Amino acid sequence: MTMGSPRVSLICTVRDEADNIAALLESMLAQQRLPDEIVVNDCGSRDATAHIVQEYAAREPRIRLVSGGFNISSGRNNAIAAATGPLIACTDAGLTLDPQWLATIIAPLEECRADLVGGFFRPAPQSLFELVLGATNYRHAQEIDPQRFLPFGQSMAFHKDVWAAVGGFPEWASHCEDLVFDLAVERAGYRRTFEPNALVHFRPRSSLHVFARQYFLYARGDGVAGLWLRRHIARYGAYFGAAALLVTLPCWPILRPLAAVLFAAGGVAYLGGPYARLWPQLHALPPGEQAKALALVPLIRVVGDGAKMAGYPLGLWRRYFGKVTSDE
Numbered sequence: 001m002t003m004g005s006p007r008v009s010l011i012c013t014v015r016d017e018a019d020n021i022a023a024l025l026e027s028m029l030a031q032q033r034l035p036d037e038i039v040v041n042d043c044g045s046r047d048a049t050a051h052i053v054q055e056y057a058a059r060e061p062r063i064r065l066v067s068g069g070f071n072i073s074s075g076r077n078n079a080i081a082a083a084t085g086p087l088i089a090c091t092d093a094g095l096t097l098d099p100q101w102l103a104t105i106i107a108p109l110e111e112c113r114a115d116l117v118g119g120f121f122r123p124a125p126q127s128l129f130e131l132v133l134g135a136t137n138y139r140h141a142q143e144i145d146p147q148r149f150l151p152f153g154q155s156m157a158f159h160k161d162v163w164a165a166v167g168g169f170p171e172w173a174s175h176c177e178d179l180v181f182d183l184a185v186e187r188a189g190y191r192r193t194f195e196p197n198a199l200v201h202f203r204p205r206s207s208l209h210v211f212a213r214q215y216f217l218y219a220r221g222d223g224v225a226g227l228w229l230r231r232h233i234a235r236y237g238a239y240f241g242a243a244a245l246l247v248t249l250p251c252w253p254i255l256r257p258l259a260a261v262l263f264a265a266g267g268v269a270y271l272g273g274p275y276a277r278l279w280p281q282l283h284a285l286p287p288g289e290q291a292k293a294l295a296l297v298p299l300i301r302v303v304g305d306g307a308k309m310a311g312y313p314l315g316l317w318r319r320y321f322g323k324v325t326s327d328e
Contacts, residue, residue, distance in 0.1 A: 006110070008085050008089060008102070009035065009083035010028060010090075010091070012041070013075025014040060014053075014075075015045050016046055017047075017094065018049045020094050025063070027099075030099055031103070032103055034102075036062070036085055037085065039079045040064070041075045041076070041079035042066070043069045044067075073177040076090065076169050077168040088159070088163065089102055089157040090153055090157065092153055095121070095202040096201050104195050104197050105117050105157040108193050115190035117198070118151025120141050120155060120196045120197075121202055122138075123203075126206075128296075130203065130204040132296040132297060133211060133300055135274055135281065136297050136301060137300065137304065139277075144196065151182055151194075153177070156178070162185060162190050166185055170184075173225055176221035176222055176224075176225050177221075180227075211307075212306070215307035216307040218308070218311070219315065220311035223315020223319060226316075235305055274300075274301070275294075278297065282294075
């Protein structure tokens with residue numbers, strides 16, 4: 001902390017993260033600009049997570065362990081309430097911070113250029129599937145429109161007063177809570193900016209099944225929160241439209257050239273970005289794995305879309321007809 005700079009509190013909430021919490025804490029303590037305090041909220045861990053954090057806290061006075069909450073939103077709110085700094089940097093378990101992350105993400109707040117800052121994230125794959133998933137579903141920073149980018153909870157910073165003014169993270173939301181928070185900040189008239197060099201590194205989901213569950217829960221969270229209705233409707237329209245065209249082709253052969261053009265154009269638009277991101281990484285793979293990687297891209301796309309289409313209507317049902325429970 002430089003002379004006269006406000007205190008910075010780095011917070012996260014964890015639950016059953018014994019296999020990765022040490023890596024996160026080590027990356028926090030390796031920051032070129034150290035936080036004034038690190039507040040870790042344990043949200044009912046049943047493994048050794050809290051014990052590991054306590055061991056670090058015994059050696060490093062910057063680290064404090066607090067407990068409370070029943071989901072990620074309430075856990076974050078509990079950590080922020082316990083924080084003493086007026087500037088809050090927020091991240092999540094299961095990832096590591098680039099050494100420049102904190103200095104980069106806090107700078108717009110200290111320089112009075114923004115009230116909420118969104119950092120970025122970079123896949124750190126450990127298998128072929130994770131490599132392809134990272135290229136398929138996660139855009140590069142240069143592909144992002146800074147004006148439209150909404151910060152994610154694993155890489156954001158804000159004034160604590162802003163968090164208090166919008167009522168904190170929504171504790172009724174089990175997923176998409178960070179986006180609901182971002183939109184509340186936007187509606188309140190606060191300034192937001194994007195810092196693509198404030199990087200966190202994460203491991204993508206390790207299997208198709210785990211990935212599908214992740215996207216199902218994300219989409220269910222969208223439905224519960226009433227987010228992105230047009231985007232989800234467009235996805236249904238694209239798939240049902242393609243299915244209707246395929247069913248019609250045997251009866252209307254004249255449509256086949258048009259269908260070929262439409263499917264080719266749709267394939268380029270939908271798969272072009274993932275293949276462009278994957279292509280530079282293929283040279284390091286043997287030919288057999290190159291072919292497998294290329295085949296995985298459309299499979300990941302279709303499975304992800306199917307999971308979203310299954311999850312979103314369930315979320316809408318819970319929003320309008322069911323009981324939304326905060327600990328789902």
